[in-house]
Amino acid sequence: EAQVTQNPRYLITVTGKKLTVTCSQNMNHEYMSWYRQDPGLGLRQIYYSMNVEVTDKGDVPEGYKVSRKEKRNFPLILESPSPNQTSLYFCASRGGTGGARGYTFGSGTRLTVV
Amino acid sequence: QKEVEQDPGPLSVPEGAIVSLNCTYSNSAFQYFMWYRQYSRKGPELLMYTYSSGNKEDGRFTAQVDKSSKYISLFIRDSQPSDSATYLCAMTLDISNSGYALNFGKGTSLLVTP
Numbered sequence: 001e002a003q004v005t006q007n008p009r010y011l012i013t014v015t016g017k018k019l020t021v022t023c024s025q026n027m028n029h030e031y032m033s034w035y036r037q038d039p040g041l042g043l044r045q046i047y048y049s050m051n052v053e054v055t056d057k058g059d060v061p062e063g064y065k066v067s068r069k070e071k072r073n074f075p076l077i078l079e080s081p082s083p084n085q086t087s088l089y090f091c092a093s094r095g096g097t098g099g100a101r102g103y104t105f106g107s108g109t110r111l112t113v114v
Numbered sequence: 115q116k117e118v119e120q121d122p123g124p125l126s127v128p129e130g131a132i133v134s135l136n137c138t139y140s141n142s143a144f145q146y147f148m149w150y151r152q153y154s155r156k157g158p159e160l161l162m163y164t165y166s167s168g169n170k171e172d173g174r175f176t177a178q179v180d181k182s183s184k185y186i187s188l189f190i191r192d193s194q195p196s197d198s199a200t201y202l203c204a205m206t207l208d209i210s211n212s213g214y215a216l217n218f219g220k221g222t223s224l225l226v227t228p
Contacts, residue, residue: 042220105157
């Protein structure tokens with residue numbers, strides 16, 4: 001089954017403790033992206049990657065890092081999490097030659113930073 | 115001004131009603147227009163996409179884009195309780211090196227009552 005898999009689904013952590021949220025897709029997509037979803041703010045892009053070793057900032061990159069060493073994986077790293085990073089996170093990947101086609105989202109990771 | 119505006123609702127309708135969901139936007143360079151459906155605790159799933167202006171129909175769903183007014187709509191005919199979800203509009207530029215980043219509305223919560 002074609003899918004984007006995120007882990008963990010739920011995570012509670014303490015301020016300053018480094019964490020990684022993993023994202024993997026099995027569709028051989030070149031483009032991958034991370035979003036966060038907050039009440040009243042909607043979905044906002046954190047980082048995206050157009051291919052292996054090619055990453056760029058989205059709208060809200062502060063406090064996050066990403067890496068793209070393999071095509072299928074795009075982990076999101078929080079080096080020193082803070083409470084304002086409490087949010088629902090989605091990984092997405094896109095296939096096709098352009099435009100809107102092929103965006104597939106993962107099921108989300110609900111992160112709470114205390 | 116946020117680039118994409120969407121009334122958050124909630125919108126409550128009886129089963130069988132025609133539902134109209136709308137978004138306005140400010141960036142005239144947007145070329146691809148999408149509607150996503152998001153059930154509680156799930157990631158967004160693509161419902162409809164349209165390139166440029168015009169209408170597109172898929173079963174009970176019709177998407178309309180009016181670029182001159184910077185206005186897009188999603189119509190749901192014969193609404194069902196299973197249509198109860200949050201509906202997100204999204205749009206993107208037609209620039210390949212932008213990664214086709216999705217610009218989302220905040221989502222409209224729809225409840226279809228039996």
